[in-house]
Amino acid sequence: MPQYRGVTIQNLCIKLANAETENEVIQLLKSASLWDNPKYWRDFGDNENNFATIGNQQSRPEAAIVEKIINSVDAVLMASVMSKGIDPESGKAPQSIKEALETFFEIPEGKLSNCSAAKITKLADSIAFVASGAKSKPCYSIIDKGEGQTPKKMPETFLSLTKSNKLRIPFVQGKFNMGGTGVFQFCGKRNLQLIISKRMPEISKSESDPTKDKWGFTIIRRDVPQEGVKSSVYRYLAQNNEIMAL
Numbered sequence: 001m002p003q004y005r006g007v008t009i010q011n012l013c014i015k016l017a018n019a020e021t022e023n024e025v026i027q028l029l030k031s032a033s034l035w036d037n038p039k040y041w042r043d044f045g046d047n048e049n050n051f052a053t054i055g056n057q058q059s060r061p062e063a064a065i066v067e068k069i070i071n072s073v074d075a076v077l078m079a080s081v082m083s084k085g086i087d088p089e090s091g092k093a094p095q096s097i098k099e100a101l102e103t104f105f106e107i108p109e110g111k112l113s114n115c116s117a118a119k120i121t122k123l124a125d126s127i128a129f130v131a132s133g134a135k136s137k138p139c140y141s142i143i144d145k146g147e148g149q150t151p152k153k154m155p156e157t158f159l160s161l162t163k164s165n166k167l168r169i170p171f172v173q174g175k176f177n178m179g180g181t182g183v184f185q186f187c188g189k190r191n192l193q194l195i196i197s198k199r200m201p202e203i204s205k206s207e208s209d210p211t212k213d214k215w216g217f218t219i220i221r222r223d224v225p226q227e228g229v230k231s232s233v234y235r236y237l238a239q240n241n242e243i244m245a246l
Contacts, residue, residue: 007032009246013217017196020133022188025219034237042241044181044220044234045161051222051231053161057182064183068142071180072127074172075146080104081171082147083202089168100171137188148199150209151216151245158195159218159236184220184234191222191234214245 007015012032019025029035044050058064077100078088084104086092094100098110105123108114115123126145133139149157156163161181166172184191196217204212219237237244 009244013196013215013246016194016217016219020139021137022190022192025192025194026190029219029237040237040239041235042155042238044159044236046155047161048233049231050161050234054181054184054234055232061183061186064186065140067180068183069127069129070173072142072144072146074166075144076126077172078169079145079147079200079203083200085206088171093169094171097171097173146200147203149197149216150199150204150211151214151243152209152211154195154197154216154218154243158197184222191220193220195220211245216243216245218243
C-alpha cells in the first residue's frame with residue numbers, strides 16, 4: 001500500500017475521518033506532503049471555472065445542508081432499486097418517489113405519517129446526521145447506506161458538475177448535479193469537505209469496475225485566486241488525477 005511521508009493511505013483516511021477541525025485536516029495533509037503539492041489536486045468537475053456554478057447555489061447554510069441530506073435519500077432509493085438488479089432508468093424502475101417508497105420500503109402511500117414509530121426508527125438507520133467537535137464550530141457528518149460509488153466513478157458522480165446522472169431517473173429528487181456543492185462555501189475558511197465511499201456489494205457484484213471492492217476518499221477545498229485568475233477554484237485530492245483507493 002502506498003505511503004506518504006510514512007503514512008499509509010488507510011491510516012491517512014482514518015485520521016481524516018477522525019479530524020474535527022479545518023486545521024487538523026490541513027496539518028494531516030501537510031505532514032503527508034499532499035497539501036502544497038499541486039499534482040495531487042484536480043479541478044472539481046474538471047472545470048477551472050467551477051466557482052461560477054458552485055459559488056451561486058444556496059444563500060443559506062440550512063438550505064445547503066438539506067441538499068446533502070436529499071442526496072443521501074436519493075442514494076438510498078437508488079440502492080433499493082439497483083440491488084434488485086433493476087436499471088433505474090428503465091420502465092421496470094419506480095416511476096415516482098411515492099412508488100419507490102411503497103414498493104421497496106413498504107411505506108403506505110409513501111408517507112411517513114402512515115408508519116409506526118418502530119418502522120420510522122428502522123428507516124432512520126439508513127441515514128445519519130452527526131454533529132461533533134466544538135459547539136461553536138461543529139463538524140457535521142452525513143452517513144448513508146446508499147448505493148455508494150467506486151473510486152473510479154467518484155469523479156463522474158460526487159465530484160462532477162451539471163452531468164445528467166439523475167436526469168432520467170424519475171424516483172429521485174436530484175436533477176441538475178450541482179445542488180450538493182452549495183454547502184462548500186459554508187465549510188470553514190478553506191471550504192473543506194471529506195468524502196469516503198464504497199460501492200454497495202449487492203450492486204457491484206454485477207459490475208466490471210476494477211475498483212468496485214475498494215473504498216475511495218478525497219478532500220475538497222477552495223483555492224484562492226492566483227497568477228491573475230479572477231475567481232477561486234474548487235479542487236479535490238487526487239493522485240495522478242485518480243481518487244485514492246484502499
